[in-house]
Amino acid sequence: MALPQLIPSPPSSSLSRKLFLNPNCRFFSPSSSVIPVPSLARHRHHRRRKENSLRCSASSFSEKHHTGSPKSDDVVELPLFPLPLVLFPGAILPLQIFEFRYRMMMHTLLQTDLRFGVIYSDATTGTADVGCVGEVVKHERLVDDRFFLICKGQERFRVTNLVRTKPYLVAEVTWLEDRPSGDGDEDLEALANEVETYMKDVIRLSNRLNGKPEKETQDLRRNLFPTPFSFFVGSTFEGAPREQQALLELEDTSARLKREKETLRNTLNYLTAASAVKDVFASS
Structure with a gap:
């Protein structure tokens, strides 16, 4: 599938344990205030099925991103926009659309509910x-x-069935929500603070290395x-879409935070060295 064009294009880089910083990453803020946060990149292999089937700044908004969130057992049809990036709930994504099929999609969306599915796709x-x-x-x-x-990123979804592929993808989807962690005694607040x-x-050391x-x-x-x-943290891992996709698919806040903590800790060790x-x- 030919991927649609967008702005900005995701940075191409050879990924390693190092974090690549991008001070332009912003998360949605109801008050329109924006906080620059570096972007972190680490590659981790994640398997997905084949095709035949923000910019992002932290802000004070509630656990539910808006009222009237759909139930997890709802099945709806949703037009899909495959892109070589991952959108997280609450994140902001600027796009330029000029392919004919997606211009058709936009004409339809502007007359309905202005919502479509952003789904990660690459040639590999x-x-x-x-x-x-x-x-x-x-x-x-x-x-x-x-x-x-x-x-603006809203709910996560899982594709259950392709309804049609032309002129653009439309699929039946079900909604995803994080389930309670299996460890009922775990303190999510403490984990998020870690x-x-x-x-x-990581930001401090990155700034030091960059002068x-x-x-x-x-x-x-x-x-x-x-x-x-946890979604905000994942959105800052720009340049590592496969790792971001793995984080998006997790249905346990604790598991997502732990994985992000591991990535950040490994990156901090790399930057310290x-x-x-x-x-x-410098001394010699």
């Missing part, structure tokens, strides 16, 4: 089963019938509950 692994609803919050239609969109601490340390001032990192959680905070090497060369 095909199209994922799990994606995130993108709701058009702003749009501009140009004279040549192209569209510029600003979309993840935030690792993020701050930037090591000023104190701001509050990254911004009153987010653990579940939306890199910083020590830099200091040795």
